[in-house]
Amino acid sequence: MTDLSVDLGFIKLKNPVLAASGTFGYGLEFSPFIDLNKLGGFVVKGLYFSPRPGNLPPRLVETPGGLINAIGLPGVGVERFSEEILPELRKYNTAIIVNVCGESNEEYASVVERLNKEEGISAYELNISCPNVKKDGLCPALSPKDTFSVVSLVKKSSSRPVITKLSPNVTDIVEIALSAQEAGTDALSLVNTFLAMAVDIETKKPILANTFGGLSGPAIKPLVLRMVYQVVSHVKIPVIGIGGISSGKDALEYLITGAKAVEVGTANFIDPETTVKIIEELKTYCQKKGIDKIETIIGTLKV
């Protein structure tokens, strides 16, 4: 039997397939379609301290092989999440990761402090990279200094491992990755969406009410693979690959490049069974190639 488990150092996942934040609701939305226990884990929708409404619609537009979203992080807030949703999630035997948001460094810390009191969370993923909440896609992950200050503050507040989610909207992602590492993050996840826009030639207006949104989906995979490659060659901490993954083959490309695990995003909308199918496809690949432990293929890229 193939061993699909991967060890991130701070958690052991039963397999390297996670669902990405914002594309998997609070997890429960997928229980009619798949057995959540089969997943390596899932990252729930981004949480601020208080409930938030999100951006004005239209919030979505499709482009060739991609989706631009400007959802703007609506959510129930940390209190209702802890009281109403988390008790449901604890019933599942899989890693639950909470995607943490904040308007300020202090808000990130207060979300984490509130969640520290709750059982059943494996790690926090710091969303310092959402392009849809401030003007021009501004977020801490665009600057090494801002990244360092938010990550180090949250590390101090957190009783759990912290994964820092980076933005692709930078000239040198390695620089940001190194500053998150220096601030003490336990892992990195690459990447959030690419700042993008779409235009309606009839109305001569941007299609999204927010003008800008973030591009995800198959179209971004080659760009993110390149970034994962650059980052894994420079950091010591584990890297989780996110971008355009919809098949076992896509996931393998990331693992071979050096990602220790992957998150599946947009593909969950197209086929809610995608994560489970990817796990099956990884198993089949390993069996066909005579691989006993999937960990042995991580970072085996021959350059």
Added chain:
Amino acid sequence: MIKDPQALIVGKKNWEDYYLFSLESSGIASQALPGQFIMVRISAQPQPLLRRPFSIHSKEKKNIEIFFQITGLGTSLLSQKRIGESLDILGPLGKGFVTGESFQDKVIVAVGGGRGIAPLYFLSQELCSSGASVKIFYGGKSHKDLPLKEKFEKDGIELFCSTDDGSFGYKGFVSDFFKAELEKLNPSCVFACGPEEMMKKIAQITQEKNIPAEFSLESVMGCGFGACWGCVKKIKKNFKEEWTKICEEGPVFSREEIIWTEEEK
């Protein structure tokens, strides 16, 4: 709510750019209610990427129907599928129209504009079987836009057709025709689906006459099952306005709940 990866296309009809597909999907058919919808995967390739939403147009035993108009790439590719091919669909999704025994012996009016007629056939099937007297207002740009006329007539449902160009039935907007006939018909409840401007007028007219009304709204949908927060519109809930997922809490809402978008200047 289930995924049926292989709903067989067992029937197909077409009038210009309107299509009617009959799909064999016993799981979805057994759960479907009027006003609910399905998400159809158009292609196994990444274009079009997302599934497309379509109202459930009818159900009969193991089969459901969808009725759609070509409006872009997704619907155009869908129209090329043939009998014997199968579709990957999710459904039934959302919350539908209020139906049931309370409508027995009551007059019910449903107003459909263009492809908005799609969910009203299933609705009228259901209302007729609970003993209501159903009248359908069916409006289109021209006579070509009323392809389902005969289908309703065959079922003995009283039809009020209108065309913007006057090529068939009442000349003018379906909402004006509705307004003109309303007094005479005196319905207990009104249902509507179609362009937003049409629904807005129906909302105004029914409000003035104090007749309960429900509307099926459209929105761009990323997932159709509550996971993306992409489809929201502002809805009144307990005296508060909230951005609400149309796919989960709709697509059907009562007039009192809906906040219509302001007209573009």
